[in-house]
Amino acid sequence: MKTYLQEETAMPTATATAPRLTAARPPTTASRPTPEQLESFGRELDAIRARVVADLGVRDTEYIERIIRVQRGLEVAGRGLLFLSFLPPAWIAGTTALSLSKILDNMEIGHNVMHGQYDWTGDPRLSGKSFEWDTACPAEQWRHSHNYMHHTYTNIVGKDRDIGYGILRMSEEEPWRPYYLGNPLYAALLAAFFQYGVALHDLETERIATGEMSIAEKRPMLRDIWRKVRGQTLKDYVLFPLLSGPSLPFVIAGNATANLTRNLWAFTIIFCGHFPEGTHEFTEEEAENETRGEWYHRQLLGSANLTGGKLFHILAGNLSHQIEHHLFPDLPAHRYAEISLEVREICERYEIAYNTGPLHTQFGSVVRKIVRLSLPPQRSLGGLLGDGLRGLARNPLGAVGRKIIGPALSLLPGRGDSKPQTAPTVVRTRPRELPVAA
Amino acid sequence: MPPPAAPPRGLARRVLHSSLLEALAYPHGVDRYVELVRPLLLRREVRAEVTAVRRQTPKSVTLTLRPNENWRGMRAGQYVGVSVQIDGVWHTRPYSPASSQHDPEGTLKLTISTHPEGRVSRHLREHARPGMIVGLTQAQGEFTLPDPRPERVLLISGGSAITPAIAILRTLCDEGFAGEIGFLNYARSPELALYGPELQELAARHEGLRIARGFTRKGRGAPAKSLTGRFSREHLRAVIDESAPAATFVSGPPALIEAVRALWLQDGLPEPAVETFTPLAPRFASDDPASAKSAEGTVSFTASGRATPNSGLPLLEQAEDAGLTPEHGCRMGICNTCATRKTAGAVRNLSTGAISGTGEERIRICVSVPLGDVALDL
Numbered sequence: 001m002k003t004y005l006q007e008e009t010a011m012p013t014a015t016a017t018a019p020r021l022t023a024a025r026p027p028t029t030a031s032r033p034t035p036e037q038l039e040s041f042g043r044e045l046d047a048i049r050a051r052v053v054a055d056l057g058v059r060d061t062e063y064i065e066r067i068i069r070v071q072r073g074l075e076v077a078g079r080g081l082l083f084l085s086f087l088p089p090a091w092i093a094g095t096t097a098l099s100l101s102k103i104l105d106n107m108e109i110g111h112n113v114m115h116g117q118y119d120w121t122g123d124p125r126l127s128g129k130s131f132e133w134d135t136a137c138p139a140e141q142w143r144h145s146h147n148y149m150h151h152t153y154t155n156i157v158g159k160d161r162d163i164g165y166g167i168l169r170m171s172e173e174e175p176w177r178p179y180y181l182g183n184p185l186y187a188a189l190l191a192a193f194f195q196y197g198v199a200l201h202d203l204e205t206e207r208i209a210t211g212e213m214s215i216a217e218k219r220p221m222l223r224d225i226w227r228k229v230r231g232q233t234l235k236d237y238v239l240f241p242l243l244s245g246p247s248l249p250f251v252i253a254g255n256a257t258a259n260l261t262r263n264l265w266a267f268t269i270i271f272c273g274h275f276p277e278g279t280h281e282f283t284e285e286e287a288e289n290e291t292r293g294e295w296y297h298r299q300l301l302g303s304a305n306l307t308g309g310k311l312f313h314i315l316a317g318n319l320s321h322q323i324e325h326h327l328f329p330d331l332p333a334h335r336y337a338e339i340s341l342e343v344r345e346i347c348e349r350y351e352i353a354y355n356t357g358p359l360h361t362q363f364g365s366v367v368r369k370i371v372r373l374s375l376p377p378q379r380s381l382g383g384l385l386g387d388g389l390r391g392l393a394r395n396p397l398g399a400v401g402r403k404i405i406g407p408a409l410s411l412l413p414g415r416g417d418s419k420p421q422t423a424p425t426v427v428r429t430r431p432r433e434l435p436v437a438a
Numbered sequence: 439m440p441p442p443a444a445p446p447r448g449l450a451r452r453v454l455h456s457s458l459l460e461a462l463a464y465p466h467g468v469d470r471y472v473e474l475v476r477p478l479l480l481r482r483e484v485r486a487e488v489t490a491v492r493r494q495t496p497k498s499v500t501l502t503l504r505p506n507e508n509w510r511g512m513r514a515g516q517y518v519g520v521s522v523q524i525d526g527v528w529h530t531r532p533y534s535p536a537s538s539q540h541d542p543e544g545t546l547k548l549t550i551s552t553h554p555e556g557r558v559s560r561h562l563r564e565h566a567r568p569g570m571i572v573g574l575t576q577a578q579g580e581f582t583l584p585d586p587r588p589e590r591v592l593l594i595s596g597g598s599a600i601t602p603a604i605a606i607l608r609t610l611c612d613e614g615f616a617g618e619i620g621f622l623n624y625a626r627s628p629e630l631a632l633y634g635p636e637l638q639e640l641a642a643r644h645e646g647l648r649i650a651r652g653f654t655r656k657g658r659g660a661p662a663k664s665l666t667g668r669f670s671r672e673h674l675r676a677v678i679d680e681s682a683p684a685a686t687f688v689s690g691p692p693a694l695i696e697a698v699r700a701l702w703l704q705d706g707l708p709e710p711a712v713e714t715f716t717p718l719a720p721r722f723a724s725d726d727p728a729s730a731k732s733a734e735g736t737v738s739f740t741a742s743g744r745a746t747p748n749s750g751l752p753l754l755e756q757a758e759d760a761g762l763t764p765e766h767g768c769r770m771g772i773c774n775t776c777a778t779r780k781t782a783g784a785v786r787n788l789s790t791g792a793i794s795g796t797g798e799e800r801i802r803i804c805v806s807v808p809l810g811d812v813a814l815d816l
Binding site: 056057058059060061062069072076119120121122123125127129132133134228231232234235239240243 | 461523765
């Protein structure tokens with residue numbers, strides 16, 4: 001993790017003012033529906049939402065209460081079995097149960113409850129504002145980085161930090177640097193340690209690295225992360241292993257495996273939600289003064305679904321219905337399957353692409369993108385040379401390079417990105433309503 | 439459903455409260471696991487099991503509740519918030535138990551009158567059964583007997599607001615109160631009158647107790663000696679000697695309270711203790727003189743960066759008027775859903791009258807009126 005923090009010092013912040021690359025960028029405007037069409041498109045989606053909201057009731061609470069009972073049962077059973085984990089079958093069964101428990105806790109319960117999907121129940125245990133989950137990331141920070149930043153500024157390069165998590169190059173909009181040759185490696189590391197990647201997500205470490213923010217400003221956040229990580233570590237790697245006596249090493253291995261399984265699974269599902277080929281990224285300009293219909297349109301173009309059976313959807317926290325989730329983030333996720341039929345039908349009528357496919361093709365597409373974007377875009381030799389020299393000027397030669405080589409670079413073809421860019425100011429507010437014009 | 443036995447004491451509770459168990463149950467907490475098996479055996483939250491259900495009249499239901507060990511007890515005349523889940527949604531309503539605070543079994547008796555609009559009361563009337571678990575808040579309210587007890591007590595109540603009066607009466611009787619007690623109660627008609635047999639029994643046992651019942655609707659079937667019409671001086675004379683002072687407790691609909699207040703004012707007597715019952719969870723009136731007085735300063739909502747001049751309304755309403763949608767529930771300081779971090783300023787709690795410090799604390803914004811500048815984490 002430390003390496004990427006240092007590497008990021010040199011990472012330019014992509015903003016709306018960054019010149020747009022045309023290569024490989026899916027057209028977002030070519031077949032764009034007219035404003036009138038988007039308005040009526042938005043109204044049709046609003047109607048779905050209104051109908052589901054009016055229908056919320058026992059069916060939804062019974063569903064989530066059942067899932068919670070199953071998760072708590074799996075957790076108790078898994079941890080119980082791991083006490084006997086010197087017996088291999090008990091280790092396998094216990095680790096499996098605990099993995100499933102963590103997956104359910106994080107995805108179908110935690111992620112969805114924290115969106116406020118069950119706030120209407122008035123049940124303090126299902127309150128989006130106070131729910132805490134079984135992972136390293138403090139819920140409060142997740143609510144900001146995910147519910148607010150990611151869901152509001154979905155796929156806007158420079159604002160939605162889910163694009164590459166500040167580590168990966170996941171968009172053509174992100175200028176290539178030699179650092180990104182490690183894209184596949186960083187992705188593998190992020191997948192393996194996903195819970196910690198998520199925990200550091202809201203810190204905006206790259207803004208600390210660029211000096212925009214001081215580490216002191218982030219101290220309260222760091223303290224909360226430390227507390228959460230300490231609680232999680234104490235439970236998984238100290239207390240349960242110690243209590244299990246002779247099974248100690250097996251319990252540590254079982255808990256680590258459960259955490260790893262959940263990490264890999266969550267990474268896979270989440271990356272399939274926005275990065276398969278065909279999903280769009282946007283600039284801040286494109287998202288300015290959006291109407292409600294345009295907001296829906298952007299959410300739709302930026303998301304991709306996964307097909308699968310009922311159990312698959314539950315384990316994916318119904319994020320396999322990423323499109324419906326981004327249209328209606330605060331509707332109970334178990335409703336997305338039935339909503340998706342209508343959304344698809346509406347999309348067909350408006351000729352809006354609806355990106356969906358089985359896990360292996362969608363994830364394959366994500367992997368290809370990670371690999372492809374690790375390499376520089378194919379451009380003129382002069383441009384490449386300029387970029388390469390600029391990279392040199394920024395990094396290895398330090399101040400001398402910047403002073404001497406930097407000015408000379410403006411004569412070369414390519415992109416002039418030597419001008420310091422200010423990152424967008426992020427106003428920290430609680431997510432409550434969709435920030436769209438009515 | 440769990441067996442209707444009392445929650446285990448001793449070892450089970452010690453284990454439950456151990457910090458080791460809490461660390462193992464991190465981050466959800468022990469209660470979130472235990473409640474799935476034993477809904478009453480909780481570390482922190484108050485819950486109660488319904489142990490008996492009686493339907494005294496066609497429009498009421500009387501529940502006997504046994505709270506779990508987190509219940510801190512109550513004084514006669516106080517109320518509790520009762521939470522039930524209806525169609526997937528939790529609702530909390532305030533009810534005044536009618537049981538003596540010296541109830542040997544430690545149970546609470548709630549008599550709940552139904553209203554056509556009252557979701558919770560109708561739900562309980564139709565669905566309450568022994569074994570049902572309900573959520574409970576700790577007891578609240580200042581409609582209670584002073585210590586030491588006064589020499590003479592006058593209890594005036596109307597409709598379902600008879601319950602706090604019955605609680606006070608039962609408590610006094612349990613304490614062997616030797617003084618005079620006047621008990622005047624109004625109901626619409628004899629068939630809607632609550633606690634008839636209990637009152638007769640208490641009257642037989644206590645010499646100083648005089649009971650009169652009034653029926654506001656004329657009709658047949660009214661027992662002899664009953665009063666008709668609304669509260670008046672004549673009705674009062676049926677239960678107490680007017681010439682000597684008595685500590686007075688009035689519970690009932692606003693009209694009854696106003697009628698008593700007017701008579702007391704006319705006679706130059708000190709304000710009686712009052713408890714207003716309205717059919718649905720009431721919102722505090724915006725013309726409350728206490729809140730109008732404090733309407734100065736600015737209310738800042740720090741997380742959203744908004745600010746509004748203090749209008750003297752409860753902070754929840756001021757936040758809503760400023761375009762925010764804070765989480766809330768009962769809107770009368772019971773359910774704690776709207777608890778919000780106050781970062782600066784003092785507030786007056788409308789349900790207790792207490793004035794807070796100016797430091798950081800969580801307050802229930804639905805019953806907190808700002809006294810000058812206040813900042814909330816909203």
